[in-house]
Amino acid sequence: QVQLVESGGGLVQTGGSLSLSCAASGRTPSYYALTWFRQAPGEEREFVAGSSWSGVTTFYADSVKGRFTISRDNPKNTVFLQMNSLKPEDTAIYYCAADTHKSYSSRTAGDYDFWGQGTQVTVSS
Secondary structure: OEEEEEEEOEEEEOOEEEEEEEEEEEEEOOOOOOEEEEOOOOOOOOOEEEEOOOOOOOEEEOOOOOEEEEEEEHOEEEEEEEEEEOOOOHOOOEEEEEOOOOOOOOOOOOOOOEEEEOOEEEEEO
């Protein structure tokens, strides 16, 4: 089992910034994917940001490209999401997900076997 704990959510005004982190613990494999998703009320869970295990290759949803940055600290089993220029449409619960069968993030939520509890991000207009 892998446990994921997100932190760093909160309330911010339009144009502001927030930094999320997700710490993995438990039986973490040597190489595994850690990815950020989000879910707004009444919407399906959607991919936000992912990377290769090394963090060298990163990729983003079009809606956040240029504003969000994903990074990893593998010795600490932690993934981060720096969110800048936040917009009201970024309001959602943000989830960290682990795929212990791959070392490269997938954009498909169904591929992930472990999820964090989520952290609320609210952007006021």
